[in-house]
Amino acid sequence: MMGPLVRRLRSMTAFDWVAWLLLAGIAALFLVPLFWMLSTALKTPPDLRGNHWLPNPFAWDNFVRVFSFGRWGVWAMNTIIITGVGVIGMVFSCSLVAYSFARLRWPGRDIVFGLVLATMMIPGVVLWIPQFMVFARMPAFGFQGSEVWVNTFLPLIMPPLLAGSSFNIFLFRQYMRGIPASLSESARIDGASDLQIYARIILPLSKPVLATVAVLTFQGGWQDFMGPLIYLQSERLYTLQLGLRQFEFAAGGSPAWNWIMAASLVVMLPVIIVFLAFQRYFMDGMSVTGSGVSK
């Protein structure tokens, strides 16, 4: 085990060592904010002054007490529902649509796919006001106690259910085109329908893309702020992101940073866990989008 590493270390030039130190320094700086978040979350109010690295004493009960304010249970449930429906809807609708583009022949297909690519060029915020105006009139027939889509989950869950990401369709389509035609042809000869071929052969073979789409949709949905902000007005419909901001408002003039950091850390934790478990799929997906600038 150690042999190759030792050889590698021996072969490092002076320039390599400078590069390594620089890299290690940058990585350490990148970890500081997260460490600081945890450290602050464990501090008592008087301990917040002076910016010491470690809490003294460790106030573990911050994590319990912080959740006695606000409707965290409701907000967490709402976030889980919206994100869960989003992930499942996105994976199945986008893959089904992609199957149609990648493995079926139909008149107008290439024109429609051209439109899919064209919508990738429209920045999301450009559609923001236009969609709000439409959702403020679209009937919800009393769903979640509302006559229109605004102030229900519908504006947040219907787009993913209707394959509302051209990028995800594109990812699936590229991958599905690479699956040999012979696989579906032999199933077709055995009398399988397209729905069966999609569900039993193509979708299971598309697992890497499926995972990429799932983790990116989860990450985006869990942390979405803009959408819930304009569409969810009643506090009973709030997501964790809106709740977190509500909580900070309630903390009043001088913010209780230890509590805010404790709550923020817990809200962030699922994303950190999913990232550490499925890192590769995040990198695969994000390296294609190129959308990483913090918004």
Next chain:
Amino acid sequence: MHSVPATRREARRRVSNLRRREALTGWLFASPWIIGFLLFTVGPMLFSMYTSFTRYNMLSAPQWIGAGNYVKAFQDRFFLVSLENTGWMVLVQVPLTIGLALLVAVLLDRNLPGSGVFRTIVFLPTVLGGVAAIFLWRWILAPNGLLNSGLEGLGIRGPSWFSSASWTKPGLVVMSLWFIGVNVIIFLAGLRGIDRTLYDAAEIDGAGPLARVWYITLPLLSPTTFFLTVTSVIGVFQIFTTAFVITSTSDTVGGPKHSMLFYVLYLYKRAFGQDVGPGGFEMGYAAALAWILFVIILLITGLQLLLARRWVHYGSS
């Protein structure tokens, strides 16, 4: 196999039947996207195209005012301030984030021991978004926060960042450096595409590591740099959540001296805010602002495509 068709005509009929079924299935499977496209893209765009030429507060019917909203925008002081602020961020944040990402990618590409761990650490913050990450940075950049403590250790008296008009945007830039992960990954992919023998040849010719980066890496990486520049500029134009959350406790629109009033934040304020204009829900004006943003992004992308010819090097083999 099944029975062989008796005549050619019957065979042709079967084939055309199959084709028709395939076409039907094709449209059916693609229909979720088509319905969504009409409902969530085409419909809203047409409706907002119309309302952008009207006065519309969502309570009474839209009132046609011609190009009024578009004329108004360019006489609107807040709109011009938001353009200026956004422009500042483009000029400062884009080069810095791309430059740092390039540096980190070049270092990671040397495959030194521990590179995998370093890559994970640099990438992790990129997936952390939303309100929690913004609170974290507000705390780090507080006047008595961690960064200023660190600067004090170096003998520098730190500014009060988000509460001082001239330091709000630099504060946001500092924060954006934490989110360079995607740029790093894309640069790494670009670096992997460079033919290693070029480096060996240059080394034999006596080029040092820095010269190799300057004469080989940078020119051959320029298509990646170009792509990242375009997407980053578009990203800066969409900044909203950060500015919204940081300024929501401020008395002035967009924080101290409107210094964080960015394009989309201003658009939001016109549509939903109470603090500018005649009390929010100016949907006609907001729709016009959204269309102007669309045109601005198109123009910038077009301009960058034109400029790219001068500095982007697409392989000559």
